[in-house]
Amino acid sequence: MALLEIKNIDVSYGKHVTVSGCSIDLEQGEICSVVGESGSGKTTVIRAVLGLLPGGGRVSSGDIIYDGRSLLQLNKKEWRALRGHDISMIFQDSGAMMNQTRLIGKSFVEYIRTHEHISKQDAWKKGADMLSRMRLPDPDRIMRSYPFQLSGGMRQRVGIAMGMTYQPKLLLADEPTSALDVTTQAQIVRQMMELRDEYGTSIIVVTHDIGVAAYMANKVVVMKDGHIEDQGERGYILNDSTNAYTRKLIGAVPSLGGKRYV
Amino acid sequence: MFDEKDLILEAKHVTRRFPVSNGRELVACNDINLKLYKGKTLGLVGESGCGKSTFMRFLVWLDRPTEGEIIYQGRDITRLKGRELHEMRQHIQMVFQDPATSFNPKMKIRDIVCEPLLNYGRIRPSQKRDKAAELLKMVELPADFIDRYPHNMSGGQRQRVAIARALALEPEIIVMDEATSALDVSVQETVIELITRLQREKNITIGFICHNLGFIQSFSHQIAVMYLGNIVEVMPGDQLSQVCCHPYSRALLSAVFDTRMDFSKKIEPIKGEPPSPLDLPTGCPFQDRCECCEDICRHEKPTLTEIGPGHEVACHRFGKGGAA
Numbered sequence: 001m002a003l004l005e006i007k008n009i010d011v012s013y014g015k016h017v018t019v020s021g022c023s024i025d026l027e028q029g030e031i032c033s034v035v036g037e038s039g040s041g042k043t044t045v046i047r048a049v050l051g052l053l054p055g056g057g058r059v060s061s062g063d064i065i066y067d068g069r070s071l072l073q074l075n076k077k078e079w080r081a082l083r084g085h086d087i088s089m090i091f092q093d094s095g096a097m098m099n100q101t102r103l104i105g106k107s108f109v110e111y112i113r114t115h116e117h118i119s120k121q122d123a124w125k126k127g128a129d130m131l132s133r134m135r136l137p138d139p140d141r142i143m144r145s146y147p148f149q150l151s152g153g154m155r156q157r158v159g160i161a162m163g164m165t166y167q168p169k170l171l172l173a174d175e176p177t178s179a180l181d182v183t184t185q186a187q188i189v190r191q192m193m194e195l196r197d198e199y200g201t202s203i204i205v206v207t208h209d210i211g212v213a214a215y216m217a218n219k220v221v222v223m224k225d226g227h228i229e230d231q232g233e234r235g236y237i238l239n240d241s242t243n244a245y246t247r248k249l250i251g252a253v254p255s256l257g258g259k260r261y262v
Numbered sequence: 263m264f265d266e267k268d269l270i271l272e273a274k275h276v277t278r279r280f281p282v283s284n285g286r287e288l289v290a291c292n293d294i295n296l297k298l299y300k301g302k303t304l305g306l307v308g309e310s311g312c313g314k315s316t317f318m319r320f321l322v323w324l325d326r327p328t329e330g331e332i333i334y335q336g337r338d339i340t341r342l343k344g345r346e347l348h349e350m351r352q353h354i355q356m357v358f359q360d361p362a363t364s365f366n367p368k369m370k371i372r373d374i375v376c377e378p379l380l381n382y383g384r385i386r387p388s389q390k391r392d393k394a395a396e397l398l399k400m401v402e403l404p405a406d407f408i409d410r411y412p413h414n415m416s417g418g419q420r421q422r423v424a425i426a427r428a429l430a431l432e433p434e435i436i437v438m439d440e441a442t443s444a445l446d447v448s449v450q451e452t453v454i455e456l457i458t459r460l461q462r463e464k465n466i467t468i469g470f471i472c473h474n475l476g477f478i479q480s481f482s483h484q485i486a487v488m489y490l491g492n493i494v495e496v497m498p499g500d501q502l503s504q505v506c507c508h509p510y511s512r513a514l515l516s517a518v519f520d521t522r523m524d525f526s527k528k529i530e531p532i533k534g535e536p537p538s539p540l541d542l543p544t545g546c547p548f549q550d551r552c553e554c555c556e557d558i559c560r561h562e563k564p565t566l567t568e569i570g571p572g573h574e575v576a577c578h579r580f581g582k583g584g585a586a
Contacts, residue, residue: 037446038417151535152310181309181473186517186531208446211476211519215529238521252451254477255520256503261458261481262303 001068003028003202004049004170009062011041011048017060019044019226026219028169029200031193033213035249036223042206045223046172049204050089051079066170085115088168092175094159095147104150104158105143111162126165134161134191153184157191164195171195171203177212189216210253214238222246264299264484264572270467271298271321271435276330278316288539290316291327292491295566298435301465305482305499307475307514309536313491314471318437321469322356323347334435352382355428359440361420365412371398372408375427382431397426401456418449422456429460435467443472454481475502475511476518484572487511490539490547493566496574508575509552546578554579 004026011019019041026032034042047053049064051071064071091097098107108127109120124143131139136157147155156176163171173192177185189212195201207213213220214234221231222245230243237246278291290313298304306314319325320332320340331338342350358364365374372394379385385393395405401422412420421441428436442450458481461468472478478485482499487510495508506515513532532551543549546559558578566574
């Protein structure tokens, strides 16, 4: 049985339907990437999965089944137990999503203590331990830093470490590498692939970088104007798809030794 | 490689130091020597904070170097002032990264694209309408866009307006600071097609800043790789993947995700992050992240050495006497 089934959902803001008829299945240990231009609704879909649609947004039809139960029927308490424990999210800039006036360690401890009844000292230790497991150098120094004191790549890795604390079964990543340099991007991509290999985490990556999407994913979903234009195995999307939009999108990706304009 | 008579702008030993607290200084650009040729594109690549934008900003007088000179039309343009500077600015224009923030949101498109022309008295205010429509046509936008505001347009359309504004004065050189990074891949492609078409038609020189090697090699004639304020390699754009040999350029190249790459191969990112530019190690700036670091790299800083036509590299492994 699939770990996550998004069944034909519509997302609406008021009467306005922004995403319609979206269905994605995800198996345990599978990586699925959602690609598309800005405004195509890719972020909306994964936010709907975590019940994090911004003000007024709601899933107006269809259903989201996670591990055999519908996510749309959960009450607040059940959500709190699930978010950050079974399902985690990594944002485009994890540092900006943290409180800038609190130490990273403090945010981390608070997060751990909402899910587990342990002392602050133990939570701090657990946090530092998690950072070192994600191969961050000098975890104690990072715990005692503010988000703005770290570089973009470092902050992103702290975000991933936080998201992975409880070894979630499902990780949602919203443009995890878009704000980073190419070299740091490669480090983060590699780290996320290792998570899948070590812990069997299923990952949905939303990105507009088709190269990254293709490298990471078993399955690629192409979105356009709020609906799924095309989806399938990586090889199919890259080489065999007959969809005109997919072809155009793949063709536009700059490639080494590929098309030259001069 | 390039014809020396086409040389249009030359940067010689350009260095920029910024004073920081405790009497220390930060060297953002260290002894940069670069040449721009007529009608060609120079791609400048590097990680954030390597000084690539700082260098390009010298060309448009948004900053001045501490040492060194930039020769254009036989004169050192970094020392210009007043009237002369005003005149010179017509010839070098800039397109910024984020088109949403590089326009005044309260100006209409026609005022935006015609402002440089009015500044130099090239047109009368009554001619604005026709001139703006003509400029928009050049960048393949419909003429009725002249009455829009920047927020009524998509990112790609705004970037086209930015290009129209930069081209309004018919400059010889355009500096583009990550001009397509904020755009989607499909839009990026159309914008690059537009830029290269205009370059061919008007024989414009372009200085393009980017951090994606895979993208920049698709339209650059010459590529310079920067690391921590130093140029580490300059190479011809069309043979990038064959000739590139500096360990840092190779690392950048291997970090490019491509739809045609071998997906079963594990990517090998370079370890760590660039050291703080405030306390650079002596010797080669790349030593701590380099896999082939030797003793000499820790003591002596490599200088750019020519190892092929139009190909220079600053690495001890490719020093005197050809490739190691």
